[in-house]
Amino acid sequence: MKVTAVELHLLAMPLVRPFETSFGRQTARTVLLVRVRTDVGDGWGECVAMADPVYSSEYVAGAEAVLRDYLAPAVLHADEVTAEGFAGLVSFVIGHRMAKAALETALLDAELRTAERSFGDYFGAVRDEVDCGVSVGVAPSIPELLDEVAGYVDEGYRRIKLKIKPGWDIEPVREVRELLGPDALLQVDANTAYDAADIRHLRLLDAYELLLIEQPFVEEDIATHIQLAREIETPVCLDESILGVGVAVDAIERHATSIINIKAGRVGGYLEAVRIHDACAELGVPVWCGGMLETGVGRAANVALAALENFTLPGDTSASRRYFAEDLTEPFELVDGRLRVPTAPGSGVTVREELLRAWAVRAPVILT
Numbered sequence: 001m002k003v004t005a006v007e008l009h010l011l012a013m014p015l016v017r018p019f020e021t022s023f024g025r026q027t028a029r030t031v032l033l034v035r036v037r038t039d040v041g042d043g044w045g046e047c048v049a050m051a052d053p054v055y056s057s058e059y060v061a062g063a064e065a066v067l068r069d070y071l072a073p074a075v076l077h078a079d080e081v082t083a084e085g086f087a088g089l090v091s092f093v094i095g096h097r098m099a100k101a102a103l104e105t106a107l108l109d110a111e112l113r114t115a116e117r118s119f120g121d122y123f124g125a126v127r128d129e130v131d132c133g134v135s136v137g138v139a140p141s142i143p144e145l146l147d148e149v150a151g152y153v154d155e156g157y158r159r160i161k162l163k164i165k166p167g168w169d170i171e172p173v174r175e176v177r178e179l180l181g182p183d184a185l186l187q188v189d190a191n192t193a194y195d196a197a198d199i200r201h202l203r204l205l206d207a208y209e210l211l212l213i214e215q216p217f218v219e220e221d222i223a224t225h226i227q228l229a230r231e232i233e234t235p236v237c238l239d240e241s242i243l244g245v246g247v248a249v250d251a252i253e254r255h256a257t258s259i260i261n262i263k264a265g266r267v268g269g270y271l272e273a274v275r276i277h278d279a280c281a282e283l284g285v286p287v288w289c290g291g292m293l294e295t296g297v298g299r300a301a302n303v304a305l306a307a308l309e310n311f312t313l314p315g316d317t318s319a320s321r322r323y324f325a326e327d328l329t330e331p332f333e334l335v336d337g338r339l340r341v342p343t344a345p346g347s348g349v350t351v352r353e354e355l356l357r358a359w360a361v362r363a364p365v366i367l368t
């Protein structure tokens with residue numbers, strides 16, 4: 001297809017409640033959306049980068065710049081572009097996987113809408129709905145944490161994930177395990193907040209039958225994850241470290257991790273995400289779909305991805321209302337702890353253009 005324009009939309013959406021992690025406290029989501037106009041129709045992609053480079057080195061203003069100055073010109077100058085050829089077309093740009101993922105997804109959305117194929121059908125979904133978990137932030141107090149967790153259990157979430165950090169780990173886990181009972185699915189996410197000196201302390205988590213401990217150490221530090229995996233019963237899961245299928249296979253083969261959190265935005269797009277899924281299936285390593293507080297645009301694609309065979313653990317594919325009072329698309333509603341996989345062409349959702357205008361931080365950048 002021929003791309004005739006690339007639009008960069010910048011929105012601000014308030015969160016229904018503050019979301020605190022080991023790297024900070026968020027009260028709103030700054031959203032960068034990419035729309036491509038092509039000779040066969042439009043497509044949308046959502047960039048998962050945060051406003052600040054605190055989860056990864058990418059951030060909204062940086063993603064916008066690399067899309068404006070490198071990635072959009074590359075597709076606009078090409079006579080013929082395909083989603084499958086996009087990674088090769090922009091391989092001259094090092095990194096910037098979240099920015100690349102947004103544009104690749106927009107191209108895929110345009111292609112599949114025209115072909116009248118859904119993301120789920122294209123990715124190889126084997127389910128019509130996916131089991132959903134929920135990510136729970138660091139709370140001001142234990143009672144407030146327990147209230148929030150009890151609310152999610154009432155909503156039907158099939159797995160609870162607690163953000164932890166030094167000083168907020170063993171006690172909240174113990175109290176939530178007490179609240180949930182011994183059989184509930186419970187896991188933790190440290191977002192890189194610990195180091196090797198904390199390994200003995202982290203072993204205390206073994207008392208609480210957790211599904212996994214997610215990314216305790218910094219992205220580049222595979223060695224300390226290997227050391228922890230040797231010394232702790234709780235399975236180690238990687239998130240920030242997994243930038244592509246190569247590092248996923250390397251980390252698994254070196255026994256740094258035994259479960260992978262797949263986020264299409266973090267790895268450069270849904271095509272790479274499917275490659276990681278397939279490689280993990282080969283290696284007998286279960287995967288689950290991570291979340292980056294996406295609007296319905298990114299959420300729709302994540303739910304389709306989470307419907308693949310080897311996504312055997314509930315993901316952070318929570319309902320829209322977990323984060324937003326109103327979503328940019330039709331809302332994703334939890335039914336019996338599950339979300340339905342969209343079946344309409346492309347992502348299967350429709351961006352509400354009136355909200356695009358209402359929530360815009362500035363006029364869209366239109367590149368032609």
Ligand SMILES: CC(=O)N[C@@H](Cc1ccc2ccccc2c1)C(=O)O
Pocket residue numbers: 019021026029048049050055135189191239290291292293316
């Ligand atoms: C659902 C979940 O825990 N996501 C990330 C962390 C995270 C936390 C806060 C965020 C705020 C704005 C944008 C992305 C964010 C991602 C994770 O798994 O590590």
Ligand SMILES: [Mg+2]
Pocket residue numbers: 189191214215239240261290
């Ligand atoms: Mg994580």
